[in-house]
Each structure stands twice: as C-alpha cells, then as structure tokens.
Amino acid sequence: MGQNIFQKLVSLVKGSATKAGEAIIDANAITIFEQEIKDGQSNLDKAKKDLTLVMAKSMEAARKISSLQADVAKHEAYVEKALNKDDENLAMEIAGKITEFEADLQIHQGAKDQYDTHIKRLKSQIKDTQQGLDKMTRELTMVKTTESVQKASQAISSNYASSGSKALSAKESLNRIKARQQETEDRLIAGEALRTEFEGESLEDKLRANGIIEDNSGASSVLDRIKAKKNKAQ
Amino acid sequence: MFDINIVRKLLEKYDGEQGLSFDVQEIPGETPTFSVVVDGREELPIYISSTNEEVLCICHLFDEDEVKSESVAEMNQAMLTMNVPMPLSSFGIIGSQYVVFGAMSARSDIDELAHELGTLSGNSIDAIEALSDYLK
Missing domain, CATH: 1.10.287 (Helix Hairpins)
Structure with missing residues (x-):
C-alpha cells in the first residue's frame, strides 16, 4: 500500500513543501x-x-x-x-x-x-x-x-x-484580551461598590426616617450643639 | 450527522452553566466552516469545521515568523511537553501557523461542544501567555 498518511506528512515536512x-x-x-x-x-x-x-x-x-x-x-x-x-x-x-x-x-x-x-x-x-x-x-x-x-x-x-x-501579533492579542478582562473586572468591582453604597445609603435613609439614627448634620442640630456647649461653659 | 447550521443556532442562543457567550459567523467556501468568538475574545476566534467522523475546532496562536528564530526548537519542545497535560486541546501547525485545536466526535452534543470551545479559548490564552518568552 506504500506510505501511510503519517509517512507522507513527514516526508512533506522534510521536503519543506508544507505551503499552506x-x-x-x-x-x-x-x-x-x-x-x-x-x-x-x-x-x-x-x-x-x-x-x-x-x-x-x-x-x-x-x-x-x-x-x-x-x-x-x-x-x-x-x-x-x-x-x-x-x-x-x-x-x-x-x-x-x-x-x-x-x-x-x-x-x-x-x-x-x-x-x-x-x-x-x-x-x-x-x-x-x-x-x-x-x-x-x-x-x-x-x-x-x-x-x-x-x-x-x-x-x-x-x-x-x-x-x-x-x-495583530499573538502578544498584542493577548494584551488586548487581558486589558479587556481587567476592564470588565474593574467595572464589576466598581459596580459592586456602587451597589453597596446605594443600598447602604437607602438603609441609612430608612433608619433616619424612623428616628433610629438621629439626624445630627442639619442646621438645627448644629445650633443645638453650640447651645449645649455654651450652657456648659456658663 | 453533525449539522453545522443547527450547531450554529444552538451556540448562538446557548445558555450553559459556564455563562459563556458565542458569536458565530459563517465563512464562505466549499467546506462548511464558521468562526466563533468566545466571550468577546475577537482577537482569538475559534474555527469549526467538520467531517463525517469528527468536529475540528482550531484556534490560531501565531505565525512562525513571530517566534524568535533562536527559540524555535526550545519552544517546540515546550509545546510537546505541554501537549499532554493540556486539557482537551493539542498544539499543531497548519502551514506557517501554530494552532491549538480540539477534535471531538461528530456525535457530541451542544454542551460538549460549548465546553470544548470554552476550554480551547482558555487554553489558547494560557498558551500564548506561557509561550510569550519565545515570541518576538
């Protein structure tokens, strides 16, 4: 039967005739x-x-x-x-x-x-x-x-x-893929951070509305604080 | 028998456990072939073609002229060594192109093909990374 397919391939490689x-x-x-x-x-x-x-x-x-x-x-x-x-x-x-x-x-x-x-x-x-x-x-x-x-x-x-x-060379391809992966990852992390922040804020809002957390950032509370300080000093 | 058009439809709406996305494009020619972009990695598309017996999935890594000329033998040795432990895929050369490829039975189902494509895509990235010292 002559050469098998592998032998044919090897002789082609040896003859460096493997043009695409x-x-x-x-x-x-x-x-x-x-x-x-x-x-x-x-x-x-x-x-x-x-x-x-x-x-x-x-x-x-x-x-x-x-x-x-x-x-x-x-x-x-x-x-x-x-x-x-x-x-x-x-x-x-x-x-x-x-x-x-x-x-x-x-x-x-x-x-x-x-x-x-x-x-x-x-x-x-x-x-x-x-x-x-x-x-x-x-x-x-x-x-x-x-x-x-x-x-x-x-x-x-x-x-x-x-x-x-x-x-693109293989290295360039790799760098682009990795950069995109990093970007996706960063975006995921940022999204996650943003989500917790939002959720945290809304919870805080609820707590504040409920009076569980006292509102001490408003002008009236500032005034109260100063008054209290002043009373203590007298 | 493996019907490339059915596979294409299945891949495009594939919603498997690995959460991979596949973007399939047909390549005109006498042999039914298409390219698949896995998870947006358009730089390293995977090409699928099939015979009666098997489905071939090929990913082009680099051209031989991208290899540092003094490193060719050592890189080839490294690739042969990596070939055995590499899951599901193997290295090969087509013309002047180094490729990583997987061959599977034409009777494989869509989950197996999706798994193959995902693994091949991951392997191609890992391979280029591992071999990048040999590249210009």
Missing part, C-alpha cells in the same frame, strides 16, 4: 482510493455470498451423509435378521445394497471435505479482506480529514487575512 493549502493528496488519488475500497467491498460481498453457498452445500452433504449412514445401519440390521433366518441369498442382496450406500457415502464425504476446505479458505480470505478494508477506510478517513482541515484552514486563513485580525 498545498494538497497533500490530490483529489484524483482519493477517487482511486475510494474505488479500491469499493472494489474491495464488492469482492468481500461476493466472497460472503460464496461462503453461504458453499456452507449450504456442506450442510446438504452432511444431511445426505447422515441419511446414508442411517441406511447402512438399517440395512446391516436387515442382514443380521436375514442371517438369523438362514437366508444367505437375501443377506447377500442386502449386503450388495450396503456397498452401494457406502460408495455413495464415500462420494458425499469427499465432497463435504472439499466444501469444508473451501469454507476455511473463504473465511480466512474474508477476514483478510475485511482487515485490509478497515485499514484502507481508516486511512481514507485520515486523508479526507487532512484534506478537509486543509480546505477549512485555507478558508480560515483567507478570512483571517481579510478580517484584519492577522494584523
């Missing part, structure tokens, strides 16, 4: 590969069909063999009975029949052996073909993935170039 978007395997090669897999699959299907056919024939032969064996056994019993009745001629005739059965048996046994050998061969052939096909399918998937990654990355890089994001 350069096809690693041309579309023609993929078509040929796909055809090979299709052929392999149809060979496999044919081999499986052959196998069922041969297995059916082997089963048929086995049935024939056991029926012939039964016939032999039955006729051997007849021979015994004929001999018990001292009918030598009849026994001879039945024995002749038995040889016919046995000749038949031999033929069918031979056929069955051949079928079974054929079955074994077909099974190992199917296993090998299946393994080969699996490997080819895996490779094809990899080739196609590589191809689609290339196509996607080509589409991506042309989009990348036109979007202007390529103008």
Whole structure:
C-alpha cells in the first residue's frame, strides 16, 4: 500500500513543501482510493455470498451423509435378521445394497471435505479482506480529514487575512484580551461598590426616617450643639 | 450527522452553566466552516469545521515568523511537553501557523461542544501567555 498518511506528512515536512493549502493528496488519488475500497467491498460481498453457498452445500452433504449412514445401519440390521433366518441369498442382496450406500457415502464425504476446505479458505480470505478494508477506510478517513482541515484552514486563513485580525501579533492579542478582562473586572468591582453604597445609603435613609439614627448634620442640630456647649461653659 | 447550521443556532442562543457567550459567523467556501468568538475574545476566534467522523475546532496562536528564530526548537519542545497535560486541546501547525485545536466526535452534543470551545479559548490564552518568552 506504500506510505501511510503519517509517512507522507513527514516526508512533506522534510521536503519543506508544507505551503499552506498545498494538497497533500490530490483529489484524483482519493477517487482511486475510494474505488479500491469499493472494489474491495464488492469482492468481500461476493466472497460472503460464496461462503453461504458453499456452507449450504456442506450442510446438504452432511444431511445426505447422515441419511446414508442411517441406511447402512438399517440395512446391516436387515442382514443380521436375514442371517438369523438362514437366508444367505437375501443377506447377500442386502449386503450388495450396503456397498452401494457406502460408495455413495464415500462420494458425499469427499465432497463435504472439499466444501469444508473451501469454507476455511473463504473465511480466512474474508477476514483478510475485511482487515485490509478497515485499514484502507481508516486511512481514507485520515486523508479526507487532512484534506478537509486543509480546505477549512485555507478558508480560515483567507478570512483571517481579510478580517484584519492577522494584523495583530499573538502578544498584542493577548494584551488586548487581558486589558479587556481587567476592564470588565474593574467595572464589576466598581459596580459592586456602587451597589453597596446605594443600598447602604437607602438603609441609612430608612433608619433616619424612623428616628433610629438621629439626624445630627442639619442646621438645627448644629445650633443645638453650640447651645449645649455654651450652657456648659456658663 | 453533525449539522453545522443547527450547531450554529444552538451556540448562538446557548445558555450553559459556564455563562459563556458565542458569536458565530459563517465563512464562505466549499467546506462548511464558521468562526466563533468566545466571550468577546475577537482577537482569538475559534474555527469549526467538520467531517463525517469528527468536529475540528482550531484556534490560531501565531505565525512562525513571530517566534524568535533562536527559540524555535526550545519552544517546540515546550509545546510537546505541554501537549499532554493540556486539557482537551493539542498544539499543531497548519502551514506557517501554530494552532491549538480540539477534535471531538461528530456525535457530541451542544454542551460538549460549548465546553470544548470554552476550554480551547482558555487554553489558547494560557498558551500564548506561557509561550510569550519565545515570541518576538
């Protein structure tokens, strides 16, 4: 099968021919590969069909063999009975029949052996073909993935170039993202501080309105304070 | 099979536990591809494309000409070392671009994809930060 996809990639790197978007395997090669897999699959299907056919024939032969064996056994019993009745001629005739059965048996046994050998061969052939096909399918998937990654990355890089994001280096991108993150964080913290302040104030307002907290910032309280001081001094 | 248009709709109105937002844009071309901006990080968009088998999410880190020429080998070594412990994503090179990418089964659900995208976006920032000594 030649080089696998990894070997092809490595030799491309060694030859430093990895220009962006350069096809690693041309579309023609993929078509040929796909055809090979299709052929392999149809060979496999044919081999499986052959196998069922041969297995059916082997089963048929086995049935024939056991029926012939039964016939032999039955006729051997007849021979015994004929001999018990001292009918030598009849026994001879039945024995002749038995040889016919046995000749038949031999033929069918031979056929069955051949079928079974054929079955074994077909099974190992199917296993090998299946393994080969699996490997080819895996490779094809990899080739196609590589191809689609290339196509996607080509589409991506042309989009990348036109979007202007390529103008930024990785470090600049990182700094911008981090600055924005910091800003978001600062804003969150500020928002949080503002929220507690507001909530605190509104609570204080409530407490003041309720008289729980005495209002000592108004002009009247200032006046009261000064008056109190003055009274103390007198 | 992974339907890129359904995924796009799902991502745009995604309201997952991580509270991430996704801004999805389609990229014209023969291969269905779109770019996703995670949480407003428009400088490091993630590109998604898919085959029958897998969904590929790629984030471009930097071009090889941004790497200090004397540091290339050491940085590559560092990236290979970081590759294994890095959650869900791996480093790669496409053309002259260093990328970080994640590949997932085409049978993944939207939560898994959202998780992948969030992780990839975080990994790309962490990676650039970790590798910035090697960059010009």
